[in-house]
Amino acid sequence: MLRNLMFVGMAVVAVAIGVPALHNANPDLLPGVAEAALGRNAARDIPELAMLASPPEMATGRRVRLEPDARGHFIGDFRVNGRVVKAMIDTGASVVAINLSTARRIGLTISPADFTQSVNTANGTITAAPTTIARVEIGGIVVRDAEAVVLDDKALSGTLIGMSFLKGLRRFQVENGRLLLEQ
Numbered sequence: 001m002l003r004n005l006m007f008v009g010m011a012v013v014a015v016a017i018g019v020p021a022l023h024n025a026n027p028d029l030l031p032g033v034a035e036a037a038l039g040r041n042a043a044r045d046i047p048e049l050a051m052l053a054s055p056p057e058m059a060t061g062r063r064v065r066l067e068p069d070a071r072g073h074f075i076g077d078f079r080v081n082g083r084v085v086k087a088m089i090d091t092g093a094s095v096v097a098i099n100l101s102t103a104r105r106i107g108l109t110i111s112p113a114d115f116t117q118s119v120n121t122a123n124g125t126i127t128a129a130p131t132t133i134a135r136v137e138i139g140g141i142v143v144r145d146a147e148a149v150v151l152d153d154k155a156l157s158g159t160l161i162g163m164s165f166l167k168g169l170r171r172f173q174v175e176n177g178r179l180l181l182e183q
Contacts, residue, residue: 062183064139065175074179078161079137081106085159089172089179093162096133096148102159103131103150110150119149126155136165141183143168 066074066089074089080098083106090097103110114129128149136146147164166172172181 062140064141064181066179066181068177068179076138078159079135080159081108081134083107087159087161089166090160090162091166091172093160094147095162095164096136096146097128097151097156097160097162098133098148099151099153099156099159101153103129106133108133108150114150115152117149119151121151121155123155126151136161138181141169141181143183 064076066076069075075086076089078085078087080087080096080102085098085102085106098106100110108131110129110131114131115127117128117130118125119128128151131148131150133146133148134144136143143165146168166181169181169183172179174180
């Protein structure tokens with residue numbers, strides 16, 4: 001009896017881990033997994049699930065290929081401290097840069113006194129709050145303890161994934177018009 005219960009428990013864990021991983025690797029193979037798990041309109045009603053339900057990137061294991069957007073930028077759905085954040089790869093940025101609203105959404109506590117570092121941006125020098133992000137991921141790629149700066153919402157409208165993330169990869173390069181990230 002105990003042996004049977006252990007087998008059933010292991011099978012449940014395997015399915016719980018395998019189905020989401022399979023769906024993330026090939027969303028067309030298992031359409032509607034998020035909707036089935038959380039209700040018919042879950043992906044539409046919860047914006048973070050909508051982004052997960054149709055990621056613009058193709059992930060295979062620890063490789064991710066990002067398609068360029070209409071302006072030629074590489075943008076993907078990252079998980080930053082466990083929260084989905086749409087971000088643009090910026091090889092010209094030394095660190096990950098997020099705005100204050102995103103910082104609060106991903107669980108960082110930033111006070112006005114934390115804005116102690118001057119940073120040079122395309123729009124000039126501004127003050128930022130240096131921090132470390134525990135976990136930045138896309139597909140099967142995970143970078144821990146990425147250096148970051150938090151900027152005022154007026155100074156940065158989105159999130160930039162800079163070299164503090166990219167240096168955690170084995171390589172990144174443009175191939176056939178797509179950005180390949182590999183860890």
